[in-house]
Amino acid sequence: MTTTNEKxxxxxxxxxxxxxxxxxxxxxxxxxxxxxxxSQMDSMRLFMSTFADNYPCFKDFKQYMAEEPVRVGSRKKLSEWLCKQHNKVNEKLGKPSFDCKLVLDRWLQGSLKECNQ
Ligand SMILES: Cc1cc2nc3c(=O)[nH]c(=O)nc-3n(C[C@H](O)[C@H](O)[C@H](O)COP(=O)(O)OP(=O)(O)OC[C@H]3O[C@@H](n4cnc5c(N)ncnc54)[C@H](O)[C@@H]3O)c2cc1C
Structure with missing residues (x-):
């Protein structure tokens, strides 16, 4: 799984x-x-853990979760935790780091300028 195929x-x-x-x-x-x-916190912990167990090919995410367990205390904590984990993958792949202060702008509010064009 190394090429781009979005056909x-x-x-x-x-x-x-x-x-x-x-x-x-x-x-x-x-x-x-x-x-x-x-019960929602338990469910989210389970979701992330089973996701990491089952995501094909890349096992680093599981390692990242072992080093820094998922933060399920609130939307903000969970979103920022996930942003950090995504940035670890970005770093590994040589991609730019995302500013985690903007994570809910990007994924919830859509307030980044390109969403309003
Ligand atoms: C759990 C997991 C592990 C992966 N491990 C590997 C791997 O080991 N090797 C490999 O080749 N690929 C891996 N991938 C795929 C890789 O991360 C990218 O999804 C893929 O290379 C496509 O990258 P992209 O540039 O389109 O943007 P993506 O990284 O897919 O990001 C999609 C969008 O998310 C936003 N974004 C970027 N960074 C963040 C952040 N930190 N927080 C919030 N939003 C952000 C940006 O708007 C971006 O356009 C993994 C994916 C997942 C889900």
């Missing part, structure tokens, strides 16, 4: 799968409650 009805490569997976993860975090109930 309709074709298997996803690492780039297409990665974009889709980050969209799912960040959007899920963006809609997580500000004040989650204990």
């Amino acid at each position: 309709e009805n074709c298997p996803a490569d690492s780039v297409a799968l990665g974009r889709a997976a980050w969209t799912l993860l960040h959007t899920t975090a963006a809609y997580y409650p500000d004040r989650p109930a204990p």
Whole structure:
């Protein structure tokens, strides 16, 4: 899984799968409650852990989670934690780091200028 293949009805490569997976993860975090109930915190821990166990090919995410466990205390904490984990992958791939102060602008409010054009 090393090339880009976003053709309709074709298997996803690492780039297409990665974009889709980050969209799912960040959007899920963006809609997580500000004040989650204990059952929601347990459920989110389980979701992230099973995601990391099952995401194809790249096992570093599991290692990152072992080093820095998921923060499920609130939407902001979860979104910032996920942003940090994404930045670890970005760094590994030589991509620019994302400013985690903007993570909810990017994934919830859509207030970055390109969303309003
Ligand atoms: C858990 C996981 C592990 C991965 N591990 C690998 C790997 O080991 N090797 C590999 O080749 N690929 C890996 N990928 C795929 C890789 O991270 C990218 O998704 C892929 O290379 C496509 O990159 P992209 O430049 O389109 O943007 P992506 O990194 O997919 O990001 C999508 C969008 O998210 C936003 N964004 C960028 N950084 C952040 C951030 N820190 N926080 C919030 N939003 C952000 C930007 O708007 C960006 O356009 C992994 C993906 C996931 C989900």
